[in-house]
Amino acid sequence: MKMHKERKAPVLILSHPQMGENIGSAARVMRNFGFRELRLVSPRDGWPNEKAASLAAGAFAKLAPVRVFNTTSAAISDLHMVFAVTARMRNMEKPVFSPAQAMPKLAExxxxxGRAGLLFGPEASGLENEEVARCDGIVTYPVAADFCSLNLAQAVAVAAYAWRAFITQKMPTEPEVRPDENPLASKLEIDNMLEHLQSELSAAGFFFPVEKTTVMMQNLQNLFSRSSLSAQEVRTLRGVIKALSQGRGKQGRS
Amino acid sequence: MKMHKERKAPVLILSHPQMGENIGSAARVMRNFGFRELRLVSPRDGWPNEKAASLAAGAFAKLAPVRVFNTTSAAISDLHMVFAVTARMRNMEKPVFSPAQAMPKLAExxxxxGRAGLLFGPEASGLENEEVARCDGIVTYPVAADFCSLNLAQAVAVAAYAWRAFITQKMPTEPEVRPDENPLASKLEIDNMLEHLQSELSAAGFFFPVEKTTVMMQNLQNLFSRSSLSAQEVRTLRGVIKALSQGRGKQGRS
Known part of the structure; x- marks a missing residue:
């Protein structure tokens, strides 16, 4: 995979957050998913906040300095597109997007x-209509009809992941990693292993009636071929076949 | 869009969770995204747990009763496909999926x-290799290279959302056909087959030195778990093990 330089990500804005723990958790999860910039609108307990620091797992050191604003209006004034993340339906003429629909618009x-942002409301009351009205659209999550109660940091986690999933899925996909020291078995190695197995199974009287040999061996071949066996694994299987069949001889159970 | 009835969702399994708060937060977020069943493996502080209840926002009343197990093996024994959610790369032959790649497989x-599950490790140490080995694959999140530190409940939030996003975005398409007469093996059936194999290999002196037993059995487990074995295939393999080790009709070579 080609390395891509770290992309710009939307700004994350928490309006009137109450609990420092949630600010810290939000910072932690957003940084995992490549966000760099956190803004706070009138945090209830002021800023900085010890409880935020204790829940952030060091994220604040890896974010741009947190900026604090008095109003949501001021916090988003330099942004070009902002979506309000809210579960509640509002009697408001705003386009409503799923996270997967919203992220491409912000990326564009x-x-x-341009500069883009995602705005989250306070824990208890959610965003005010006036705040939502300032936004370009609403991002709503596909929550269950009978239980819709996301914690603030959980809501941030979902949006942050959805963003990252969008920008990384567009990158050239990375082939599944198979370490170089663990190359795939050749078809010949697999055939030889299956022949070894068939010969020992024959000797043990496994194929009965004998006419079923072909179909039973095909079943085993199918089973192993789904595994994409490595050369080492084929050697292991041959060791298993040898141990089981010779163990039988040596320990003479019959 | 046609309404669909509430779908079945994967089981969520938390292995050795330490903090009740995280269990409660996990329960809260999973229920938002339609999950119903939570299992715990040896929660550090026992069960039930007051701190879990206080963080769950009432989710436990809307989930199936939480089930507690002593071992991960027991907790997943009735499941047919389980993915380990872990950020750490392991020197292990397992397919690695993004959440978006993994969820269709569980849905199928x-x-x-069949029954499907998502397995999460404890806060500090993550999943043991032995636990990952029992799974059908690894789900890894597209986290930033320089900050990879998700809280347990945040990890659950991401997986739960990814599941919900998949099933809600995609109305039923024709599922890939796995004939009904060919159901997947349960983890218990696979475990029993592997125990049978281990016991016969032990008797045959295969494990040398004896300390290598665990890693050699893990290699075999990985190999078979990549195959998504059907119940019939597990029966065939047990027939193979029995025939190789005992012979049929007492054709023992000794």
Whole structure:
């Protein structure tokens, strides 16, 4: 996979967050998914906040300095596209997107040197209508109809992951890693292993009636061929066949 | 869009969770995204747990009763496909999936009346190799290279959302056909087959030195778990093991 330089990501804005723990958890999870910039609107307990630091697992050291604003309006004033993340339906003429629908729109803004943001409301009350009205759209999660109660940091986790999933899925896909020291078995190695198995099974009287030999061996071949066996694994299987069949001889159970 | 009835969802298994708060947060977020069944393997602080209840926002009342097991093996024994959710790369022959790649595979198992699960490790140490070895694959998140530190409940949030996003975005398409007469083996059936194999290999002196038993059995487990064995194939393999080790009709070579 070609390395890509770290992409720009949307700004994350928490409006009137109450608990420092949630701010810290939000910082932690957003940084995992490549976000760099956190803004706070009037955090209830002020800023900085010890409880936020204790839940952040060191994320604040790896984010841009957190910026604090008095109003949501001020916090988003330099942004070009902002979506409000909210579960509640509002009587408001706003387009509503799933995370998977919203992220490409934000990415497009960023790709054109614009600035984008995701706005989250406070724990208890959620975003005010006035705040949602300032946004370009609403991002809503596909939650269960009978249980819709996401914690603030969980809501941030979902949006942050959805963003990252979008921008990484567009990257050239990485082939599944098979370490170089563990190459696939050749078809010949697999055939030889199966012949060894068939010969020992024959000797043990496994194929009965004998006419079923072909179909039974095909079943075993199918089973192993689904595994994409490595050469080492084929050697292991031959060791298993040898041990079981010779063990039988040596220990003379019959 | 046609309404679909509430779908079955994978079982969520937390191995050796330490903090009740994380169990409660995991329960809360999983229920938002339609999961119903939570299993715990040896929770450090026992069960039930007050701190879990206080963080769950009432989710436990809307989940099936939480089941507690002593071992991961027991917790997944009735499941047919289980993915380990872990950030760490392991020197292990397992397919690695993004959440978006993994969820369709679990959905397919559920669509054929099988049972599926997602396994999460404890906060500090993560899953043991032995636990990962029992799984059918690894689910890894596209986290930033320089900050990979998800909280347990955040990890659950991401997987739960990814599941929900998949099943809600995609209306039923024709599932890949796995004939009903050919159901997947349960983990218990596979474990029993592997125990049978281990016991016969032990008797045959295969494990030398004896300390290598665990890693050699893990290699075999990995190999077979990649095959998504059917119950019939497990029976065939047991016939193979029996025939090789005992012979049929007392054709023993000794």
């Amino acid at each position: 803004v960023l790709a054109h040197e | 198992v559920l669509a054929h009346e």
